[in-house]
Amino acid sequence: MKKKLLYAEDDSTLAFLTADNLEQHYDVVHFTNGADALEAFKTMHFDLCILDVMLPQMDGFELAEEIRKRDVEVPIIFLSAKTLKEDRIKGLKLGADDYVVKPYSMEELILKIEVFLQRSQKLPSVKSTVCSIGSFTFDPDNYAVFKGDEKIQLTEREAALLKLFIDNKNTILKREKMLTALWGTDDYFMGRSMDVFISRLRKIFREDESIRIENIPRIGFKLVAP
Structure with missing residues (x-):
């Protein structure tokens, strides 16, 4: 069909x-x-x-x-x-x-x-139990992040990216591995899309100083969080 x-x-x-x-x-x-x-x-x-x-x-x-x-x-x-x-x-x-x-x-x-x-x-499933990240709560089933009573809706790609970060917290993720896991390819244009999603995640968590997504030059990224 x-x-x-x-x-x-x-x-x-x-x-x-x-x-x-x-x-x-x-x-x-x-x-x-x-x-x-x-x-x-x-x-x-x-x-x-x-x-x-x-x-x-x-x-x-x-x-x-x-x-x-x-x-x-x-x-x-x-x-x-x-x-x-x-x-x-x-x-x-x-x-x-x-x-x-x-x-x-x-x-x-x-x-x-x-x-x-x-x-x-x-696209890898983001289904799992609700988890905490710093002062935030992440609900992967519903693609949402909560700060107290405030709900921040994510797209499926953003939720899958955040889940990938949380599953590899405090560990360097190679850019190619991230792109392949989320898009099945490390295509340049997908890389630009991922950069936009990472930028949005950084803005969401910027109020909590214990959370940061570090750019590792020429390698990838690392989520630093308690």
Whole structure:
């Protein structure tokens, strides 16, 4: 059975060409605005979402945020003509898996789709009991960190990364090992995504001085925690 993709793009010419190519491999459901895409996501199952950033009614960033509230696991790929580093970082912080700049080749897009579909099937489970890390509590079953009564929601990738750190607390983790464990590859673009996730984890734990994620130059990272 073909994997089902949600594709949101308002440029009719680009949408036709992209959907025509993707439909050779996948079941593609195309939407011309973010609001319709979100309504469909609420009632249908999708294996992956491809979102243009500049969408009418609800832009791609807002759409991704709403999708993540409902599903922390489905892979999201942004497509955008916006090349600013800030836009890419914003997309990744919202829980996107990649940010592809237009114009793009269909071969590249299909390759990325395949990587993310395979990775979503192989992503290591983060299921385990609730555990403490400094003054925080980590609930891997629900992808959440708690500070007292405050709940901080994580994406599945962020939760898996934190679980990997906790399982190897106070031990240096090689960058390649981390990428392979979480994405099944040490691809450069996945490395950039991981850097964004690590940055977010650092911000979450910055109030507790006993917790820090150290960068070990040319090797990897180490979670230092009691």
